[in-house]
Amino acid sequence: MRGRSGWNADGVSTVITNIGELAGADEERWLVEDAALVIDGDRIAWAGPARDAPAADERYDARGRAVLPGFVDSHAHLVFAGERAEEFAARMSGRPYSAGGIRTTVERTRNASDEDLRANVRRIVAEMARQGTTTVECKSGYGLSVEQEERAVRIAAEIVDEVTFLGAHVVPDGTDPSDYVSLVTGPMLAACAPYARWVDVFCERGAFDAGQTREILSAGRAAGLVPRLHANQLGPGPGVRIAVEYDAASADHCTYLTAEDIAALAGSETVATLLPGVEFSTRQPYPDARALLDAGASVALATDCNPGSCYSSSMAFCIALAVREMRMTPEEAVRSATEGGAKALRRTDVGHLRPGARADVLLLDAPSHIHLAYRPGVPQVARVWREGKAI
Numbered sequence: 001m002r003g004r005s006g007w008n009a010d011g012v013s014t015v016i017t018n019i020g021e022l023a024g025a026d027e028e029r030w031l032v033e034d035a036a037l038v039i040d041g042d043r044i045a046w047a048g049p050a051r052d053a054p055a056a057d058e059r060y061d062a063r064g065r066a067v068l069p070g071f072v073d074s075h076a077h078l079v080f081a082g083e084r085a086e087e088f089a090a091r092m093s094g095r096p097y098s099a100g101g102i103r104t105t106v107e108r109t110r111n112a113s114d115e116d117l118r119a120n121v122r123r124i125v126a127e128m129a130r131q132g133t134t135t136v137e138c139k140s141g142y143g144l145s146v147e148q149e150e151r152a153v154r155i156a157a158e159i160v161d162e163v164t165f166l167g168a169h170v171v172p173d174g175t176d177p178s179d180y181v182s183l184v185t186g187p188m189l190a191a192c193a194p195y196a197r198w199v200d201v202f203c204e205r206g207a208f209d210a211g212q213t214r215e216i217l218s219a220g221r222a223a224g225l226v227p228r229l230h231a232n233q234l235g236p237g238p239g240v241r242i243a244v245e246y247d248a249a250s251a252d253h254c255t256y257l258t259a260e261d262i263a264a265l266a267g268s269e270t271v272a273t274l275l276p277g278v279e280f281s282t283r284q285p286y287p288d289a290r291a292l293l294d295a296g297a298s299v300a301l302a303t304d305c306n307p308g309s310c311y312s313s314s315m316a317f318c319i320a321l322a323v324r325e326m327r328m329t330p331e332e333a334v335r336s337a338t339e340g341g342a343k344a345l346r347r348t349d350v351g352h353l354r355p356g357a358r359a360d361v362l363l364l365d366a367p368s369h370i371h372l373a374y375r376p377g378v379p380q381v382a383r384v385w386r387e388g389k390a391i
């Protein structure tokens with residue numbers, strides 16, 4: 001295979017043989033059994049029945065286990081300092097806790113060095129990779145000043161694939177909301193746009209209202225960024241419909257949806273990104289994944305990894321919650337964590353293993369993708385390749 005693909009002239013090809021169950025490699029059928037997969041350089045070169053596998057430079061025996069695309073985590077907040085374990089413990093024991101929330105993390109993040117923030121992002125991205133996540137989206141939003149937000153997106157862009165400008169996370173203490181929106185849509189956006197692909201707003205009561213959300217998304221779009229939105233997390237609201245109106249790539253959370261919201265998502269290209277780790281960690285009701293899927297909406301699963309509302313980097317945990325608590329089938333959950341995440345990031349090169357895909361491959365220490373939900377909390381990652389290289 002060497003040299004034929006043209007994807008990577010230096011690439012060594014590897015055939016993964018004896019795959020018991022291969023997911024996401026066939027256009028017609030999501031799962032195929034007794035399969036093989038060829039990685040050439042950083043790309044998938046071939047997938048099909050094991051008996052037809054072409055020769056390659058190297059051979060890896062999957063010993064009957066399951067192979068999936070690497071997980072695509074399309075929603076995370078990783079540029080932060082400190083943690084909030086005490087707040088979590090207080091919430092779980094029903095004790096009131098001081099409403100520090102996001103602002104606690106903002107203060108610690110502002111006081112951290114670039115090197116500390118960079119190390120934190122690298123630490124969590126490595127933690128994610130060990131658990132099978134090969135594409136990561138990361139937002140700013142704990143800086144809330146021009147310099148601090150610029151620093152957050154710049155550091156994120158050094159490390160992850162997908163960077164989102166979330167200056168509109170919360171209005172900082174002591175700032176007039178309309179002054180803050182002017183800052184976000186003016187100098188802050190100008191400083192951050194070169195490092196980001198996406199613009200996001202926390203559209204929620206207590207954060208940014210419908211008018212402010214539209215203003216920020218419009219400004220972001222004029223600066224060349226593509227909208228995505230935190231919508232309908234804490235209660236019903238206009239977020240989902242604004243996301244659809246702006247053709248956002250994704251409306252994230254979707255915990256409180258009306259029938260109109262579900263119909264709007266189903267009739268759009270906007271993905272409903274569900275973050276069940278948040279509902280777990282805040283003891284909130286789970287979103288109605290079943291209603292979204294039955295209406296024909298596209299669904300993604302992501303972690304929302306952040307120090308406040310969900311400090312988990314585990315996509316497998318999200319899959320288990322989606323199956324147990326949100327009535328998704330294991331196949332729906334795994335597809336939402338791979339191809340759903342890719343769609344939420346408008347990426348066609350990840351989230352599947354068809355020829356031409358980036359060679360982001362997850363070998364489970366299990367015979368089937370079902371084990372991700374069936375054996376929750378159990379480490380089941382045998383090997384991960386990212387861009388064709390074993391991690």
Ligand SMILES: [Zn+2]
Pocket residue numbers: 075076077230304
């Ligand atoms: Zn979030």
